[in-house]
Amino acid sequence: MSQRLIGLLLDALWETLAMVGVSCFLAALVGIPLGVVLLVTQRGHIAESPLFNRVVGALVNATRSTPFIILMVAIIPLTRLIVGTSIGTWAAAVPLTLAAIPFVARLAEASLREVDPGLIEAAQAMGATPRQIVAKVLIPEALPGIVAGMTITVVSLIGYSAMAGAVGGGGLGDLGIRYGYQRFEGEVMAAVVVVLIVLVSLVQWAGDRLARQLNKRLTAKQAAAI
Amino acid sequence: MGHLSLSAVSKIYDDHGAPVTALSGITLDIADGEFCAILGHSGCGKTSLLNMVAGFESPTSGSITVDRQAVTGPGWERTIIFQDYALFPWANIRDNVAFGLEMKGVPPAERRRIVDHHLSLVGLAAFAERYPHQLSGGMKQRVAIARALAVQPRVLLMDEPFAALDDQTRRAMQGELTRIWQQEKKTxxxxxxxxxxxxxxxxxxxxxxxxxGRIKRIVPIGLDRPRDEDDPAYAVLRKELRALIHDEADPI
Known part of the structure; x- marks a missing residue:
C-alpha cells in the first residue's frame, strides 16, 4: 500500500471518528433524557402528561422521517449559526447529531419500556418519587438495553457520515466516493470498505461486551465467558 | 400505628364502554398489628382491593384511611410484596433492602444498621453481597419481606406472596412469616x-x-400459633371456609 493511500485513509478515519464521536456524545446527552420523557409522560405512567407526550412524539417522528440527505441540506442555516460555516467535518456533525437524537430517544424509550412494571410499583410503594424512579430504577434496569441502542446508533452514524461528503465533511465514505468512484481508483475504494468493516466490527464487539457486563442477571458462568 | 380502615369502597372498571363492578360496598376495619387475610377465587377483586390500599388505583367511591389519613397514592407507610418478588436485579441484596431507606433519605450509617437488622430477621445476613439471580425463590421472597419491612411501614401488603413457590418452600415461608410477624407486630x-x-x-x-366482589363473611381465627393442621378446631374452620368459597366456584 502506498504512503499516499495510508495518509489519505488515516485523515479520513480521523474525520469519521470525530464526526461520529461528537454527534453520538451529543445525541446521547439529549436523546436518552428525551427517551425517558417520551416514556414517563405517557398516559398511566409515573409523570403522565398526554398532550405534552403527543407534541414531543410528533416532533421526534417528524425528524426521524426526514431523509438524512434532505435534513442535512435543510438545516444549513442552523449549521451556520452553530459552527459558523456549513462546510467541513464539524459542520457535518450538526445534522448527524440532529438525526441521531430522535433515533437514540426511540431506542432508549423502547429499552425503558421493557422494565418490569412490578419494579416501578415496588419502588413507588417504598416512597420513591418519579425522579427517583427514573434515576434509581428505570435507568439502571434499562442500561444494558440503552448501551445496545447506542451501539446501533454509532454503527448507523458511521453509515450516515458517508453522506457528509455532500457538505464537504470528509471522512471514509467521502474518500471512497471521490477516489474510488469518481477517479476509478478501486484500490482506495477497497481499502475504505475494509477499514469500515473493521471499525464497525470493533464498535459492535465493544458495545456487546459492555452491555453484557452491565447485565447483572447473567449467571456467574455466563459472565465468566465474556 | 397501622389502623387500616375501608369505608364503603367500590371499584367500577370501564370495559370498552361497559361498566364492570369489581368491588362493591367493602367496609372493613383492620386493627393495628392485626393479620388479615383476604380470601377469594380469582376474579373476586381481591387484587384490586390490595392495589387500592397500596394507592396504585383509586376507588370509584368510598374511602381508605391509614391511621385516619386518607390514602391518595403509593407511599412508604404501605409497602407491598408481590408474587414475583420484584427485586432490583442490578442491585445486590443489601442495596435492595436499603432501597426504600435511601428514598426516604435515611443517612448511610443508620441505613446500614436497619438493613443488617432486617437481613438477620429474615435469616439472610450471610447473603448481603449476593445478587437476586443467585438466590432461590424462597430466599428472594425473604429479601422482598426484609425490603418491605425496612422502611417501617404501618401496613404490610402481600399479594399471593408464596404462590410461585413449591409446596415445601411455601410451608417453610408461611412459618417464617408467622415468626417475623410475631416479632415485628405489623398490620x-x-x-x-x-x-x-x-x-x-x-x-x-x-x-x-x-x-x-363483596364481603361474604369475616371469620376470626382464634387458634394459637404456630397452628396445627391436625387440630380439630383447624378442621372445623377449614370446612367452614371451604363451604363459603365453594358457593363461589364456577361450575366446571
Missing part, C-alpha cells in the same frame, strides 16, 4: 386463594364473593 393484609394459607397465618379471614 398485614394478605391476599390469597388458599384456604390453608389463610387459616395458618391470619387473625381474621375476609371471604369475598364474586361478581361483584
Amino acid at each position: 398485614v393484609v394478605l391476599v390469597t386463594h388458599s384456604i390453608d394459607e389463610a387459616i395458618l397465618l391470619a387473625d381474621t379471614v375476609v371471604v369475598l364473593s364474586r361478581h361483584p
Whole structure:
C-alpha cells in the first residue's frame, strides 16, 4: 500500500471518528433524557402528561422521517449559526447529531419500556418519587438495553457520515466516493470498505461486551465467558 | 400505628364502554398489628382491593384511611410484596433492602444498621453481597419481606406472596412469616386463594364473593400459633371456609 493511500485513509478515519464521536456524545446527552420523557409522560405512567407526550412524539417522528440527505441540506442555516460555516467535518456533525437524537430517544424509550412494571410499583410503594424512579430504577434496569441502542446508533452514524461528503465533511465514505468512484481508483475504494468493516466490527464487539457486563442477571458462568 | 380502615369502597372498571363492578360496598376495619387475610377465587377483586390500599388505583367511591389519613397514592407507610418478588436485579441484596431507606433519605450509617437488622430477621445476613439471580425463590421472597419491612411501614401488603413457590418452600415461608410477624407486630393484609394459607397465618379471614366482589363473611381465627393442621378446631374452620368459597366456584 502506498504512503499516499495510508495518509489519505488515516485523515479520513480521523474525520469519521470525530464526526461520529461528537454527534453520538451529543445525541446521547439529549436523546436518552428525551427517551425517558417520551416514556414517563405517557398516559398511566409515573409523570403522565398526554398532550405534552403527543407534541414531543410528533416532533421526534417528524425528524426521524426526514431523509438524512434532505435534513442535512435543510438545516444549513442552523449549521451556520452553530459552527459558523456549513462546510467541513464539524459542520457535518450538526445534522448527524440532529438525526441521531430522535433515533437514540426511540431506542432508549423502547429499552425503558421493557422494565418490569412490578419494579416501578415496588419502588413507588417504598416512597420513591418519579425522579427517583427514573434515576434509581428505570435507568439502571434499562442500561444494558440503552448501551445496545447506542451501539446501533454509532454503527448507523458511521453509515450516515458517508453522506457528509455532500457538505464537504470528509471522512471514509467521502474518500471512497471521490477516489474510488469518481477517479476509478478501486484500490482506495477497497481499502475504505475494509477499514469500515473493521471499525464497525470493533464498535459492535465493544458495545456487546459492555452491555453484557452491565447485565447483572447473567449467571456467574455466563459472565465468566465474556 | 397501622389502623387500616375501608369505608364503603367500590371499584367500577370501564370495559370498552361497559361498566364492570369489581368491588362493591367493602367496609372493613383492620386493627393495628392485626393479620388479615383476604380470601377469594380469582376474579373476586381481591387484587384490586390490595392495589387500592397500596394507592396504585383509586376507588370509584368510598374511602381508605391509614391511621385516619386518607390514602391518595403509593407511599412508604404501605409497602407491598408481590408474587414475583420484584427485586432490583442490578442491585445486590443489601442495596435492595436499603432501597426504600435511601428514598426516604435515611443517612448511610443508620441505613446500614436497619438493613443488617432486617437481613438477620429474615435469616439472610450471610447473603448481603449476593445478587437476586443467585438466590432461590424462597430466599428472594425473604429479601422482598426484609425490603418491605425496612422502611417501617404501618401496613404490610402481600399479594399471593408464596404462590410461585413449591409446596415445601411455601410451608417453610408461611412459618417464617408467622415468626417475623410475631416479632415485628405489623398490620398485614394478605391476599390469597388458599384456604390453608389463610387459616395458618391470619387473625381474621375476609371471604369475598364474586361478581361483584363483596364481603361474604369475616371469620376470626382464634387458634394459637404456630397452628396445627391436625387440630380439630383447624378442621372445623377449614370446612367452614371451604363451604363459603365453594358457593363461589364456577361450575366446571
